[in-house]
Amino acid sequence: MFVRERELPRGRGLARKAAVALAGLWVALALAGCSGPHPQSTFRPVSHYASTLNALFANTFWWTMLVLAVVWGVLLIVIIRFRERPGAEPPRHVHGNTTMEILWTIGPALIVAFIAVPTVRTIFQTQSAAPRDALVVEVIGHQWWWEFRYPQYGGIATANEVHLIQGRPVDFVMHSADVVHSFWLPRLGGKRDVNPQPETVGNTAKRVNHIVLTPDSIGVYPGQCAEYCGTEHAVMRVRGVVQTAADFNAWLQAYNTPPAPPAGSVAAQGKQVFETHMCLACHTIQGTSARGVIGPNLTLVGGRQTIGAGALPTSEASFQRWITHPQGVKPGVLMPGIQEGAAGMPPTGLTGAQVQQIAAYLGSLRIPAGQPGANPVAGGTPAAATMAPPAPAVPGAGLPAAATSHDSMKSPTTSGKP
Numbered sequence: 023m024f025v026r027e028r029e030l031p032r033g034r035g036l037a038r039k040a041a042v043a044l045a046g047l048w049v050a051l052a053l054a055g056c057s058g059p060h061p062q063s064t065f066r067p068v069s070h071y072a073s074t075l076n077a078l079f080a081n082t083f084w085w086t087m088l089v090l091a092v093v094w095g096v097l098l099i100v101i102i103r104f105r106e107r108p109g110a111e112p113p114r115h116v117h118g119n120t121t122m123e124i125l126w127t128i129g130p131a132l133i134v135a136f137i138a139v140p141t142v143r144t145i146f147q148t149q150s151a152a153p154r155d156a157l158v159v160e161v162i163g164h165q166w167w168w169e170f171r172y173p174q175y176g177g178i179a180t181a182n183e184v185h186l187i188q189g190r191p192v193d194f195v196m197h198s199a200d201v202v203h204s205f206w207l208p209r210l211g212g213k214r215d216v217n218p219q220p221e222t223v224g225n226t227a228k229r230v231n232h233i234v235l236t237p238d239s240i241g242v243y244p245g246q247c248a249e250y251c252g253t254e255h256a257v258m259r260v261r262g263v264v265q266t267a268a269d270f271n272a273w274l275q276a277y278n279t280p281p282a283p284p285a286g287s288v289a290a291q292g293k294q295v296f297e298t299h300m301c302l303a304c305h306t307i308q309g310t311s312a313r314g315v316i317g318p319n320l321t322l323v324g325g326r327q328t329i330g331a332g333a334l335p336t337s338e339a340s341f342q343r344w345i346t347h348p349q350g351v352k353p354g355v356l357m358p359g360i361q362e363g364a365a366g367m368p369p370t371g372l373t374g375a376q377v378q379q380i381a382a383y384l385g386s387l388r389i390p391a392g393q394p395g396a397n398p399v400a401g402g403t404p405a406a407a408t409m410a411p412p413a414p415a416v417p418g419a420g421l422p423a424a425a426t427s428h429d430s431m432k433s434p435t436t437s438g439k440p
């Protein structure tokens with residue numbers, strides 16, 4: 023008896039230390055999830071739509087936390103107060119308690135109401151029709167990239183970066199060209215499936231989904247396809263570029279009149295190669311003879327933060343790597359390389375010099391950083407791959423087949439390995 027009384031506290035002390043250590047470990051692990059930038063966090067909304075969803079989540083979260091606290095609290099009290107003690111009498115049997123039964127019926131019913139009413143209200147808010155002045159953006163999912171068309175602006179199309187206007191409602195009109203994808207820009211709000219085979223029956227568009235939201239902060243906000251759609255589902259990323267109305271207009275203007283490379287420059291040679299080889303079968307560049315619609319529209323592609331729907335940061339080296347051997351960057355991609363075909367198309371057979379010329383041309387298709395219409399840097403992810411101004415063309419400079427020094431736009435994160 024004497025020994026037990028001396029040992030008991032020590033054992034309890036050890037157990038307590040172990041419990042504290044475990045709790046500390048648990049808190050450390052839980053907090054580790056809070057580190058780092060969160061470019062795709064729904065907890066940092068940048069539209070009224072996303073704020074509404076976030077508020078609904080917070081409401082539901084705190085009600086469930088209250089339920090958790092009450093249930094665990096009562097459970098702990100019962101475990102400690104009514105535990106079995108040596109010599110204690112068996113507990114009295116209870117057959118029903120009307121007051122308690124009324125309380126634990128009304129309580130949960132009220133909590134369900136407190137959650138259900140805001141939920142239904144939010145569903146109606148986020149499903150409401152677009153206002154008349156909304157910017158209409160047609161969203162088309164492709165394996166594995168995003169197409170955006172602007173029917174109010176001459177039907178121009180862009181890819182993987184959707185330009186939006188701060189403070190102006192946008193009506194995303196969404197469908198898919200092949201399989202089901204899901205369009206998701208977490209900080210702007212979403213996510214919603216894009217379905218194949220849209221059709222109009224009477225006045226109703228079937229299988230076309232909408233998201234209507236109003237971006238409220240300038241920035242570049244990343245997102246991604248959120249429905250498994252094949253090999254490269256993970257590299258079907260998207261960026262929402264929210265600009266002022268003036269910047270959006272500047273972007274539109276640059277889009278309709280993309281910069282022409284100076285005559286005789288490497289980029290000008292690239293333009294010519296682009297327009298006389300297979301590229302134009304699939305791609306469009308505004309203001310050129312390239313009018314293909316199978317692949318992404320490449321107008322102002324040099325100003326996008328990434329190429330291949332998030333496969334590589336934009337740089338001349340990335341373009342070279344991509345054009346040379348796209349399967350090495352994004353296996354399964356429906357684009358042929360210089361030596362390998364894809365999606366029924368033969369290899370492009372481009373030479374190393376031609377690849378460099380095209381890369382220089384594509385890199386030149388952009389609004390210089392800081393100029394009206396260029397992607398904003400503040401607010402969203404830093405434009406890690408924003409390119410420096412192109413190197414001035416050297417008239418008459420020959421182009422060796424191997425990598426040249428014409429790589430002023432090389433991003434530090436790119437190896438440049440073809």
Ligand code: CUA
Binds near residue numbers: 163203
């Ligand atoms: Cu498209 Cu997943």
